[in-house]
Amino acid sequence: MTTLQLDQLDGLTKLTRPAEAREITCIYCCDLLSLAMAQAPANSAWVTVMGNRNTIAVASLADVACVILAADTAFSDDCITKAEDEGVTVYRTAAPIFETAKRIDLLL
Amino acid sequence: MKIYCDLHIHSCLSPCGDDDMTPNNIVNMARLKGLNCIALTDHNSCGNCRATQLAARQAGIGFIPGMEINTSEDIHAVCLFPDCDSAEAFSAEIYRLLPNTKNKPEVFGRQLYTDWLDNPAGEEEKLLINAAALSITQVPALVKQHGGICFPAHIDKDANSILAVLGSVPAECHFSCMEVTPRYQPESRPDVEAALQNCRAVVSSDAHYLWDIAEADREFILTGDELSQLVQKALKNT
Numbered sequence: 001m002t003t004l005q006l007d008q009l010d011g012l013t014k015l016t017r018p019a020e021a022r023e024i025t026c027i028y029c030c031d032l033l034s035l036a037m038a039q040a041p042a043n044s045a046w047v048t049v050m051g052n053r054n055t056i057a058v059a060s061l062a063d064v065a066c067v068i069l070a071a072d073t074a075f076s077d078d079c080i081t082k083a084e085d086e087g088v089t090v091y092r093t094a095a096p097i098f099e100t101a102k103r104i105d106l107l108l
Numbered sequence: 109m110k111i112y113c114d115l116h117i118h119s120c121l122s123p124c125g126d127d128d129m130t131p132n133n134i135v136n137m138a139r140l141k142g143l144n145c146i147a148l149t150d151h152n153s154c155g156n157c158r159a160t161q162l163a164a165r166q167a168g169i170g171f172i173p174g175m176e177i178n179t180s181e182d183i184h185a186v187c188l189f190p191d192c193d194s195a196e197a198f199s200a201e202i203y204r205l206l207p208n209t210k211n212k213p214e215v216f217g218r219q220l221y222t223d224w225l226d227n228p229a230g231e232e233e234k235l236l237i238n239a240a241a242l243s244i245t246q247v248p249a250l251v252k253q254h255g256g257i258c259f260p261a262h263i264d265k266d267a268n269s270i271l272a273v274l275g276s277v278p279a280e281c282h283f284s285c286m287e288v289t290p291r292y293q294p295e296s297r298p299d300v301e302a303a304l305q306n307c308r309a310v311v312s313s314d315a316h317y318l319w320d321i322a323e324a325d326r327e328f329i330l331t332g333d334e335l336s337q338l339v340q341k342a343l344k345n346t
Binding site for chain 2: 032033034035038050051052053054057058074076080
């Protein structure tokens with residue numbers, strides 16, 4: 001699947017401006033950035049509740065396909081700008097981490 | 109005069125703080141250890157600072173009112189203030205940013221207020237160790253509005269430290285100092301050493317029990333930075 005399919009998913013809002021679609025090969029769930037930095041697989045859809053500027057830095061470093069902020073995690077305008085600068089696509093959903101990952105897993 | 113400080117101590121108001129961590133027990137243990145200046149930094153509250161300040165004046169040691177805030181990222185940071193009025197005003201703001209979760213004393217421990225003679229003065233019902241709805245990137249500005257300074261706590265720990273949670277110090281955060289634990293070993297932590305470049309390393313005990321309060325074995329050097337100014341002010345008021 002690609003990020004284009006996430007764009008269509010109910011309850012998921014894209015926070016960053018439209019960008020080129022990325023292939024998603026797996027899902028990764030982690031909120032500790034020091035761990036995500038070492039273990040997030042490239043091309044994964046990373047589901048997290050860590051809405052910090054460093055989330056974008058780690059996403060870019062690990063080359064994930066996109067970041068999905070679960071549980072309505074706050075994300076500042078600065079962070080959105082940073083994500084766009086880094087070419088990281090960010091979505092947000094009210095659903096918790098597990099439910100979010102499970103829904104995307106069905107599409108893989 | 110050589111100065112010895114412990115700028116991260118919990119009282120019985122922190123659920124995980126021992127019930128024996130009362131104002132007079134804390135300041136007198138600090139005095140016995142040969143410390144000149146301490147800060148009281150309970151989780152998300154400055155509620156026992158005024159009582160402890162009075163006890164510290166009585167004991168003749170310097171006192172800085174403070175808080176160990178738990179940010180929305182679950183990062184702990186030490187916030188220090190020039191006086192109790194500022195600390196309490198900040199504390200009231202943080203209280204509103206905490207979720208309305210009731211403490212379960214049998215699980216987390218009691219959250220006890222005391223007066224300056226160590227008499228019980230009520231119990232806090234809201235759980236204080238929760239995360240406040242404030243990002244680590246927003247904390248310095250809010251603390252500054254109240255005349256204080258803040259710095260990340262125990263950055264060499266695996267839990268609740270800015271380095272463990274975020275992987276590195278966010279670029280927009282400019283801390284003039286950061287705290288490490290007394291057990292910190294620079295040679296085994298190049299990541300911590302990198303974070304500490306151009307930054308003062310403050311060694312504090314994070315004591316939750318009386319016996320954990322720091323020894324007078326690391327001299328605090330006055331450099332003229334904001335932290336030095338707070339320490340100097342506290343020493344002047346003894």
